[in-house]
Amino acid sequence: MDIGQSIRKARKAKGWTLEELSHRVETDTGNLSRLERGKQFASKELLSRIMVVLGIELSQIQDAGMSNVQMALQPSRAPKEYPLISWVIAGGWAESSDNFHPGDAEEWLPSTENAGDHGFWLDVRGDSMTCNGNPSFPEGSRILVQPEADVISGKYYVVKLLDSGESTFKQYIEDAGLKYLRPLNPNYRTIQINGNCQFIGRVIDTKMTGL
Template identity: 80%
Template structure:
């Protein structure tokens, strides 16, 4: 079994779609599909990331890819997080009072660990919709992990202090400057300089209406 077949088997075992895996490794589902079919290679760092997420381990004596063995790690138990409104997102992230199923109208499960104060939001508007991957169309749900480290290229919910508005954008650092970038090119990139509060990092997403 070659590495592409092993990746596909491990992905299926974890019940991940190509799109879900692509989102987790910041890749494209088409590239992953070609990798699984042996039609395309990838960088060692990207392969290591994919194998880490899927729980694939190389045997110690392996010098190439012919002796790859699959050792699936125990899958994490799904945990439910509340779907809340954008109005209270900032206050929720700072709250020490955790709600339990029954206290909120809707709870959605995820295998990602968003911490004790994690929560879901529903995407509003089309500023994070694009033709590439990932894309977050209006109505999709995003899981927010409060108090997450800032990493350029990742996706965050932030509160603009000037307007009090909460927004979902990609965080970018470039030449010492910091930006909130929409994926839709029709919207403008926002330069930030301490005038925003990061509520949390988006670590999972779910489509609706499929």
């Protein structure tokens, strides 16, 4: 049994769909499907998250003839630096990113996540994405945004509201054919959307500040 089959067996044992597991380990269903079919290797970080969520022990994989699993993993990506920009700039990023120059940002922050050529960091404003659970994005924490990312229900996005011109950070939810931008803080209202917004990018990494 290879690693993909081991993951699929453990997922099925919990009664989870690919979508449920992808949400729990913060990847997309396509990645997991290819991994389970042996068409794609997992990074060390992703494999570790999958094993924790599914309750798979490394010894179980080794007992299944997978003692060389670490050798099959892709090497960890070297950190790449992305600019920390303002929300004003972020609001027009889709139109202006090609005109962005290194001197336009005072600070560049590293990440091992691949946010593409036009990735950028933002400081979280307010407490609408703060909660008692995980993840939580308190005010002042930083989020890495990947522009031109696929829009997937349950993931987190920076979105420009076309009616007001305001940019906001929320969780995107599809439910019963309707689409919403949901804050994690229950004291804020969920926003129903119907094409009156522009997805600037998906949040793929975060950093805490002031620790």
